[in-house]
Amino acid sequence: MIKKFFYISGLIAFSSLYSQKTHTVSKGDNPYNISKKYNISLEELYQLNPKTKDGKLAIGDVLIVQNSVKNTPKNATVKAVSTAGEFGKITLQPKQTVYGITKQYQISETELRRLNPDLDSNMKIGDQVTLPLAQINKYGGNQAVAVVVEEKKPVMQTVEPIVEPIVEKALTNDSYQVQAKDNYYKLSRKFNVSQSELFAMNPGLEAKGLQPGSVIKIKSDVQNTSPQTQTSTVAQTEPVNKYTSTSVEDDFVTYTVQSGDTVFGILNKFGISLDELISLNPQLSAGLKSGQILKIKKLDAGYVKKYGDALNIVLMLPFGFDTNDSKYRTLSLDFLSGAKLAIERNAKRGQKLDVKVVDAGNAESFKNSLSQINRDNTDLIVGPFFKSSVLQVLDYVKTSKIPVVAPFANSDDLMKFDNLILIETKESVYVERIVKEVKDIYSDQKIYILADTDKSRANSLKAQLEGELKKPLVMVVNNASEIQVDRNMMTGQTAPIIAISVNDDDSKGTDFANRVIELSKEVQNMKAFSMFYYPIFEKKVDELSQANLVYLMDRKVNMDGDFEKEILEEYKKKYCKTPSKYSVIGFDIMNDMLSRENKKGEIFKQINKVQTQLATKFEFEKTKTGTYINKGYRVVRLVPN
Numbered sequence: 001m002i003k004k005f006f007y008i009s010g011l012i013a014f015s016s017l018y019s020q021k022t023h024t025v026s027k028g029d030n031p032y033n034i035s036k037k038y039n040i041s042l043e044e045l046y047q048l049n050p051k052t053k054d055g056k057l058a059i060g061d062v063l064i065v066q067n068s069v070k071n072t073p074k075n076a077t078v079k080a081v082s083t084a085g086e087f088g089k090i091t092l093q094p095k096q097t098v099y100g101i102t103k104q105y106q107i108s109e110t111e112l113r114r115l116n117p118d119l120d121s122n123m124k125i126g127d128q129v130t131l132p133l134a135q136i137n138k139y140g141g142n143q144a145v146a147v148v149v150e151e152k153k154p155v156m157q158t159v160e161p162i163v164e165p166i167v168e169k170a171l172t173n174d175s176y177q178v179q180a181k182d183n184y185y186k187l188s189r190k191f192n193v194s195q196s197e198l199f200a201m202n203p204g205l206e207a208k209g210l211q212p213g214s215v216i217k218i219k220s221d222v223q224n225t226s227p228q229t230q231t232s233t234v235a236q237t238e239p240v241n242k243y244t245s246t247s248v249e250d251d252f253v254t255y256t257v258q259s260g261d262t263v264f265g266i267l268n269k270f271g272i273s274l275d276e277l278i279s280l281n282p283q284l285s286a287g288l289k290s291g292q293i294l295k296i297k298k299l300d301a302g303y304v305k306k307y308g309d310a311l312n313i314v315l316m317l318p319f320g321f322d323t324n325d326s327k328y329r330t331l332s333l334d335f336l337s338g339a340k341l342a343i344e345r346n347a348k349r350g351q352k353l354d355v356k357v358v359d360a361g362n363a364e365s366f367k368n369s370l371s372q373i374n375r376d377n378t379d380l381i382v383g384p385f386f387k388s389s390v391l392q393v394l395d396y397v398k399t400s401k402i403p404v405v406a407p408f409a410n411s412d413d414l415m416k417f418d419n420l421i422l423i424e425t426k427e428s429v430y431v432e433r434i435v436k437e438v439k440d441i442y443s444d445q446k447i448y449i450l451a452d453t454d455k456s457r458a459n460s461l462k463a464q465l466e467g468e469l470k471k472p473l474v475m476v477v478n479n480a481s482e483i484q485v486d487r488n489m490m491t492g493q494t495a496p497i498i499a500i501s502v503n504d505d506d507s508k509g510t511d512f513a514n515r516v517i518e519l520s521k522e523v524q525n526m527k528a529f530s531m532f533y534y535p536i537f538e539k540k541v542d543e544l545s546q547a548n549l550v551y552l553m554d555r556k557v558n559m560d561g562d563f564e565k566e567i568l569e570e571y572k573k574k575y576c577k578t579p580s581k582y583s584v585i586g587f588d589i590m591n592d593m594l595s596r597e598n599k600k601g602e603i604f605k606q607i608n609k610v611q612t613q614l615a616t617k618f619e620f621e622k623t624k625t626g627t628y629i630n631k632g633y634r635v636v637r638l639v640p641n
Contacts, residue, residue, distance in 0.1 A: 021066035024108075025057050030443030031525065036493075038065040057443050060108030086133040087115070090140065092125055097264060105135040118287075125263075125274065176218045178210045191218045203256075211259075252280070253608050257292040270296050303401050303419065305379045305601035310352035311594075314373055315339060316360040316383030316393070322368075323361045328385070331582050335407070338579060338586030339382070341571055346594045353594070360384040366392060375400045379601035382590065387411055394420060403603050407589055410629070418626030421607070423589055423618075427457060429631050430531045430552050431502075435464045437550055437635075438498060441527055447474045448483040450501040450512050457502040457531065480508070480515035485523045496525040499547070501532070509534030513544060520547040533636075545638040554633040557584065557615045567614050588613035604628075 023034055035045045048064040098119065102109050113119055115130045176191070187198060187210075199205055201217040210216075255266065263284070267274060278284050280295040305311070317332035318325075336357065347353050358372045366389045373381065373396065380403050384390060387409040394404055394417050401419045410424040438447070447465060451458035458476045465474050477483060486495040499519070501512040513536045516528045520543075528544070530537075530551035537544060537551060558564050567587065571579045579587070592613050596606035607628055610619045617632030 021064070023063045023065045025059055025061040025063065029057055029059075030445065031057070031496075033444070034063065034065065040065060058109070060102075060110050062110065087130055088133040088136045089128040089130050090136060092127045092129060097262070101129065101131075105131055105139045107131065107135055174217055175215050178214050178216060182210050187218070193218060252298060253296040255294050255296050257288055257290055257294060259290045261288065261290070263288055266294070272297060302604035303379070303403050303601060307377050309599060310354045311379045311597055311599075311601055312374070312377055313353060313355045313380045313382065314358055314378050315355060315590075316358045316369065316381065316389075318361065318385055319359045320361055321359050323365045325362045327362075334580045334582035335586035337575055338571070338583035338588070339590040340586075341567070341574060342587045342591035342594060345570075345591070351594060351597075352599075358383075360389060363388055370396045373397070375402070378402050380593065380597070380603065381405065382593065383407060385409065387414065390414065390420075403601075405589065405593055407585065415623050415627045415629075416625045420627045421593075421603075421620065422627060422629045423616075425554065425630050425633060427531075428460070430633065431457065431461050431464065433552060433633075433635070434461060434500060434502075434529055434531055435468055437529055438465060438500070438527075439468050442469055442472070442498070445496055445498045445527070446486045447472055447498045448500065449474065449476045450480055450483070450499070450503050450508065451476050451478055452503050453505075461500065461502055480511040483515055483519065485519055485526075494523040496523050496527065499526070499528045501528075501530040504532050506534050506536075510536045513537065513540060513549075516547045516549065517543040537636075537638075541638055547638075549638045551636050552633050553636050554617060555581070555584065555615045564614055584615050588616040588618075592616070592618045 021038075023038065025034075031045055035041060045063070045065070098109060098112065101107070102112055112129075112131075119129070176187075187193070193201075198216075198218075205216060253270075255270070257266075263274070263277070267277060276297070277294070280297075283292075284294075315336070317336060318328040319332045320326055320329055343353060343355055356372070358369050360366055360369050360383060363386070366384070370392065373393075375397055378397075378400075381393060381397070382405045384393065384406075385408050387406075390404065390406045390409045391414070397404065397419070403419050403421060404417075405421045405423065406414070407423050410422050410426055414420060414422065449458045449461055455476065462474045462476055465472055475482075480501075483497070483499050486497050487493070488495070497519070499512070499516055501509060503509065503512070509530070509532065512530070513534060516526070517540065520526045520528075526547045528547040528549045530549070533551055533553040533556060537549070557568070568579070571583070571587075592611055593603065595611065596603050596609065598605065607620050607622075610617075610632070612618070612632075612634075617634055618630055619632035620628045621631050622628050
């Protein structure tokens, strides 16, 4: 009796000191309609719930909508005690997921994770999950209860009106604690280190990103480096997806476990069985841990060279000298200049190379050029450029399975060849990424899509958004001026929108950027996305950050990188000019392919390694039919300081 009285007394004392009204997020909720419902401003809602400022709301989230602290000194810590009921444990069954558990047992994901803090790192068949006993009895069906009843101890809840920020500091001469607003660009400037060097010093950083509070390695002379003051908005480039943590080790494809990964997710990602994964990784019996390196599957060597110790490479380019067809000659010469620089750099490092350049001519004369390929002693073919020619090459070498690299061709009828490497990333990959980005922040806003010339991209994106989101209002427009803020006809109050550009024209991109800047001044929490990079993005970083612009980018040189500066200087010294677009592509493809080769020509043993060259990101994924296709690109977020 005395114990119960203490609990009740504590709760009464707490309620007299701290009065709070909350709202549980349901389908269709967004910051705007929640603020209207409780008659508070958006700014007040964001102040009470800082995590909602990015517009992300999940069903089941609990938001504070009225907060009144009485007679609480600044920085005071108030403690409250709550009682709990009876709890039981279920045993995880095959194919059971977090989402499935919340649905079956009618419990919010927030409450599920509160009862099971290590849920993600231990979610494997046979694990036990704690749930309210009443929910197990009501919804459990025939699922066994591992522990029948468990009395939860009173939980001490700490309410801290003021949260102290992480204190920025260099922990040692070569380490640094990541702050909330840090990004790769900012750290590169602060510690005089390139982004590639940062990734090299911190394996796994590119995949998991910068986490506030985590400790990373930096250059040992950091204490002598004066941090540069950042007064402008910065662009944060982030990794594309978790395949950036896939690599090759001891003839195995390996994967570095990311925060939020589950065993079931990894099985689905790589199409393997649980028995296969456990047989290669016995340590999984202790649970799944972030940063853990898993062996996924044994690699097939694929092609293996037959003769000699030098790699024999054929480079097929459509010069058109034999046919007096100069249509693609300039493009070919530019491509060759970049490829030649890459060949010379790798030869200086000790790689033995025998390179033969073949004039691929045109479609009519191409067959004649095939006779110059020695099928018994060629280890890699780079080119030709066009699909019809690529198909002829693949047919010509089908018995020897020589790896073929297609720089520009990419179509569905090329997907059936397991010795083919496709460099060109399909636009559908970009569309899928935009859909994912919008889905992550969507909360019932109107969506505008600035269309491309024939509206094919816009219509594809619209269809996918309508399939992924719940009854979205998606409007395809031809001009940026047609993008308008959402306005309540009765009150005149504005609401945020989502604006997306899928137009690859720079002038249209400029119009889009200027319109987004204009609208971001009218309404808070606007979101903007672009499938393409436009030069104006770098000119108006500060203004576009107010619209939280996210854009996809590929084949653009990072002029601040040490590696990039070195290559550009070498190219200019060799050719007395700046490399053209196709010179950069030629260098990137050849340098990337040569870096994956070993002495036996087993290029496919290193094909899973993710690499960024001068301007192109290479992240190959094997299709179900065997072809390797590049899905690499960069995601840039404009983040205001």
